[in-house]
Amino acid sequence: MRGEEIEKELSTEPADLKPKRPSMRAPEGIRTFTVCRQHDETGISGEGVVIEGATFATGHTVIHWLTPAPRGSIAFFDAFDDFIKIHVKSHPTNKTILTFEDGEQTIYDGG
Secondary structure (H helix, E strand, O other): OOOOOOOOOOOOOHHHHOOOOOOOOOOOOOEEEEEEEOOOOOOOOOOEEEEEEEEOOOOOEEEEEOOOOOOOEEEEEOOHHHHHHHHHHOOHHHOEEEEEOOOOEEEEOOO
C-alpha cells in the first residue's frame, strides 16, 4: 500500500458534526454563562445582564463586560473561582445571578 493514498470517508450527518467532548486532556469543554446583577452597589456596571463569559476545560475563564456600551471590556482569569471571588462574592448586595447555557443558575445573595 506504499504510495497509495487511503481516502477517508467524510461524514456529513448532523450527529457526526456536533461538537464532541474533548479528549481526556480537556474533559469538560467550553461552558458559557451570563451574569445578571439585580443591583449595582458601585454604580459602574449597571443592572441586568452585565457580563457574558466562557470557562474552558482547563478552568481558564474569559469574561466580556457589556458595559460601558457599545464595547465594554475583556478580562481573563486563571480559574472560574478567581472570577467569582473578584466580581461576584465581593459584591453581595448586587444579588448576582449566574446562568449557564444548560439553564443551571447560581444565585449569590450575600447569604
